[in-house]
Structures are given as structure tokens and as C-alpha cells.
Amino acid sequence: MKNRFSRRHFMGGAAAALGALGLRPASALGLRLPPPPPGLAPVDPYDDLVKLASNENPYGPSEKMMASMNAAWKYSNRYGYPDGDIREKIAAHHGVDTRNIIMNAGSGETLRVAGLAFLGHNEKVVGVEPTFMTVYSVASGIDADPIMRPLLPDHTQDIDDLIQVTKRNYRDVGMVYVCNPNNPTGVVVPDSDIRHLLDNIPEDIPVLIDEAYHHFVQDPAYATAVPYIQEGRKVLVTRTFSKIYGMAGLRLGYGIAPAEMIAEMRIHSTGSVNALVKWGGVAALEDNESEAWVRDTTIALRDAAANELRDQGFEVIPSETNFFMVHTGRPASEVRSAFRQRNIAVGRNFPPMLDYLRVSIGTESEMEAFLAGWKEIFPNGMTATGSR
Numbered sequence: 001m002k003n004r005f006s007r008r009h010f011m012g013g014a015a016a017a018l019g020a021l022g023l024r025p026a027s028a029l030g031l032r033l034p035p036p037p038p039g040l041a042p043v044d045p046y047d048d049l050v051k052l053a054s055n056e057n058p059y060g061p062s063e064k065m066m067a068s069m070n071a072a073w074k075y076s077n078r079y080g081y082p083d084g085d086i087r088e089k090i091a092a093h094h095g096v097d098t099r100n101i102i103m104n105a106g107s108g109e110t111l112r113v114a115g116l117a118f119l120g121h122n123e124k125v126v127g128v129e130p131t132f133m134t135v136y137s138v139a140s141g142i143d144a145d146p147i148m149r150p151l152l153p154d155h156t157q158d159i160d161d162l163i164q165v166t167k168r169n170y171r172d173v174g175m176v177y178v179c180n181p182n183n184p185t186g187v188v189v190p191d192s193d194i195r196h197l198l199d200n201i202p203e204d205i206p207v208l209i210d211e212a213y214h215h216f217v218q219d220p221a222y223a224t225a226v227p228y229i230q231e232g233r234k235v236l237v238t239r240t241f242s243k244i245y246g247m248a249g250l251r252l253g254y255g256i257a258p259a260e261m262i263a264e265m266r267i268h269s270t271g272s273v274n275a276l277v278k279w280g281g282v283a284a285l286e287d288n289e290s291e292a293w294v295r296d297t298t299i300a301l302r303d304a305a306a307n308e309l310r311d312q313g314f315e316v317i318p319s320e321t322n323f324f325m326v327h328t329g330r331p332a333s334e335v336r337s338a339f340r341q342r343n344i345a346v347g348r349n350f351p352p353m354l355d356y357l358r359v360s361i362g363t364e365s366e367m368e369a370f371l372a373g374w375k376e377i378f379p380n381g382m383t384a385t386g387s388r
């Protein structure tokens with residue numbers, strides 16, 4: 001179910017808007033980080049910055065996750081220690097064997113390790129642009145240039161084009177990368193398209209499907225690609241605890257793939273995930289209530305803000321994630337600078353979509369600050385840009 005909010009909801013305060021949906025405020029679930037002890041209070045303006053630039057979860061780990069991590073301090077001086085069976089729990093979560101799991105300090109590391117494992121002999125990676133660039137930068141770093149293909153005019157990924165390009169370059173291609181849903185557009189690749197891709201490229205080419213934003217998707221045409229691994233296909237699915245579970249600064253991510261692919265990747269992986277993070281991850285997988293709250297609240301605030309901008313005449317790409325892209329009609333870099341002057345950080349450049357701004361979903365008050373800033377930067381709505 002999509003939560004459609006009107007401007008009236010925001011005018012009445014985002015807290016009231018959440019209440020209308022039966023969602024409790026963050027503080028009710030303990031989803032608010034405690035202030036730092038006085039001696040540790042930061043002297044730079046970091047805490048005051050409205051951070052809507054990196055698709056983080058603004059609430060941080062849940063109370064249950066914090067309790068689990070706090071109880072793990074006693075392992076901080078040990079090498080071998082009980083780790084809550086995190087690998088077993090991740091494997092069970094997906095109905096696969098532990099041999100199908102590689103754990104890393106963030107899924108960015110899993111992407112890097114995949115690049116080193118599958119592009120190591122100067123093979124190329126095929127995917128779209130714009131998308132999440134880590135795999136492409138690994139490829140460039142080892143002289144295995146990416147083949148980046150444009151999105152279709154409706155911002156979807158052109159799967160037939162990816163198939164053709166992969167086949168044409170078969171000898172050189174080491175991996176295909178699909179970010180689903182895509183960052184920065186927030187648009188999903190339907191499951192039928194994923195199957196079409198897998199059925200039509202040579203079966204020995206690994207396909208990396210990056211599901212960092214999986215937990216926010218509501219579109220019934222989308223499905224996780226994990227079942228393709230169970231079918232025995234050369235698929236690597238990556239997931240992260242940085243988004244839905246609020247652990248971006250703690251670093252935990254993982255990959256799911258056939259055991260042979262995991263073994264190839266492990267050679268390049270440090271596997272350095274610390275004791276606290278492992279225990280935080282175990283609690284995160286079990287804390288369904290907080291997960292549902294973060295998802296529902298994020299989606300409600302996303303749709304409210306997007307609808308507000310649409311009401312003002314702006315095109316907002318329908319998003320299935322914890323961010324959205326809005327057409328600014330002028331260089332997004334200018335709009336970003338104007339927001340930065342108001343102490344709000346938004347997006348970055350995503351060539352070739354240089355007149356679109358990516359906005360991550362923050363808390364209620366952060367989204368109110370964003371919309372107030374938008375009003376000042378675009379006082380006359382979309383017409384003021386003259387680009388429509």
C-alpha cells in the first residue's frame with residue numbers, strides 16, 4: 001500500500017502526519033541516539049547539519065540492537081568469541097547454507113571483493129549509468145574498464161540492451177552489475193526482467209544484483225534475486241545493514257552466492273567485522289518491529305515530500321527506496337550549494353542526470369527543513385526555472 005500524503009499533512013506537522021498513519025514517533029521506539037557525553041560533544045557543526053546526502057537511516061540502531069551491542073563489549077579483548085551465530089542467522093534468513101554467505105565491513109566491501117574476484121584479469125563490467133559506482137571504480141582501478149549503458153527515458157534499466165552488449169563483448173565481460181532498486185533513481189528492475197537477463201546472457205558470466213534498498217520496496221513486480229542462487233545460477237546478491245538497520249557507521253554487509261563464487265571472493269576479503277557489529281547484526285535481523293517502523297515511516301515521509309514537490313509542479317521520479325530524485329530544471333550542483341548555505345546536505349552529481357537532485361529521507365523535522373529550504377530556493381515553483 002502506498003502512503004499518499006498531502007501538503008495539508010506536512011502543514012499540520014509531520015508528527016501529526018505519522019500519527020494519521022498510526023505510526024509512533026521515533027522516540028517511542030527508542031530510535032534516537034543518546035547525546036554524546038559532555039566531554040565528547042563535537043566542536044564542529046556536524047551534528048547540526050541536516051544530512052540528506054547519503055541515503056542513511058537517520059534514526060540509528062534500535063534499542064534492542066544497542067542492548068545487544070552493549071552486551072558484547074566483554075568480547076572486545078578476545079579473538080575467538082561467541083558471535084551470536086551471525087553467519088548462520090544470515091544464511092537461515094535467506095534459506096541458504098553458510099557456504100553461500102560472505103560477510104564484510106559494509107556491502108561496499110563485498111562489491112569491491114566481487115570486482116577483484118571476477119574482473120581480476122582485465123575483464124569488463126557491464127551495467128547502466130547512473131548507478132552505484134563502486135564496482136565500476138574497482139574495475140577502473142584494475143584497468144578493467146566498465147561498459148556503462150544509458151537508462152531508458154523512463155529511467156528504467158534497458159535489460160535487452162545489457163543483454164546485447166554482454167553478448168557482443170562476451171570474451172571481455174567478467175561481470176554484469178544491476179543495482180535493484182537503482183541508486184540514484186530509486187527505480188526497480190522487475191523480477192521478470194532479471195529472469196530475462198539471466199536466461200539470455202551466457203550462463204558463465206556472474207551477475208551481481210545489489211539489493212541495498214531491498215527493504216523499502218513495495219512494488220509487487222520486484223522480488224529478491226536470491227531464488228536464482230538456489231536455482232544454481234551464477235548470481236551474487238549483496239545486502240547491507242547500513243540502510244534499514246541504521247549501521248552505516250558500524251559497517252556490516254554481505255553477499256549471497258553459489259559456494260564456488262563465495263570461495264573465489266574470500267581470497268580477496270579481510271572478513272574484518274568486529275564483535276559489537278556482529279551482535280548488532282544478529283539483533284537487527286530479529287527486531288522486526290523496528291524494521292517495520294523505519295520502513296513505514298521512511299516511506300510515509302518520502303511520499304509526503306515527493307507529493308509536496310509534485311504539487312509545486314516538479315517531476316519526482318517514483319521511488320521504491322529511502323531517497324528520491326527530483327528534476328530541478330537547472331544544474332543540481334547550484335541547488336545543492338543553495339541548500340548547503342542553509343545547512344542542509346543533499347545528493348551529489350550523478351552524470352548524465354545533472355539537473356536531477358537526489359534527496360535522502362531524513363526525520364520528520366529534517367524533511368520539514370528540506371521543504372522549507374526548497375520553497376526559498378524555488379519561490380515560484382517549477383515555472384521559475386523556465387524549463388518546463
Ligand SMILES: Cc1ncc(COP(=O)(O)O)c(C=O)c1O
Binds near residue numbers: 055107109241248
Ligand atoms: C546501491 C548501494 N550499494 C551499496 C552501498 C554500500 O553500502 P555499505 O557499504 O554501507 O553497505 C550503497 C551505499 O550507499 C548503495 O547505495
